[in-house]
Amino acid sequence: MIFCEESRPEDVEGVVGIKVRRMKFASQAEQIAFLRAMVNRYRANQLIREKAHKITENVPDRARAHQAVAIAKWVQENIRYVNEGIETFQSPVRTLTYRVGDCDDFTTLIGSLLESIAIPAELVGLEWKGQYRHIFPRAIVKNASGKPIRLPLDATLKQSVTKLTNPIEIAIRRGNNPRILAL
Secondary structure, eight states: OOEEEEEEEEEETTTTTTTEEOOOOOSSSHHHHHHHHHHHHHTTTTHHHHHHHHHHTSSSSTTHHHHHHHHHHHHHHHHHOOOOOOEEEEEEHHHHHEEEEEEEEHHHHHHHHHHHHHHEEEEEEEEEEEEEEEEEEEEEEETTTTTTEEEOOOTSSOOGGGGOOOHHHHHHHHHOOOEEEEE
């Protein structure tokens, strides 16, 4: 794995603004924990907070589910999905700046945007046939009776994120029998 993040010019000789680290993870749980830590770190980032407020400015203040869907919809419409030859994790700020990423980049961006406006997010990893295959975010919001519900916000799918398509159900329908880990 490769992780790219913003840095100060002195961090990498000859490369201004980019810090690159090679990483190895022992398990899917370790990868997801790393991505969870990235969401925790970037949810307080000023650029992330400003973007979340801008995206949700026309959504009523207490309509948390609508705010969550608005964020995921914005990502789906404004960030280009790419498959990577070499797995590279980039920070949510890099994804926002370059407007390109894969499922883990979409997940950390959406998770950071959600949590910057106090909407809890889960990162849900799917593994089948012994390999880490996909990750997507879920927003945790309360329904009218105050019960928490989990909204799947997979902005990498071709169908609109507003349909709240659940990637777990897709994997099961395909016969993949996924192992699910949510942090």
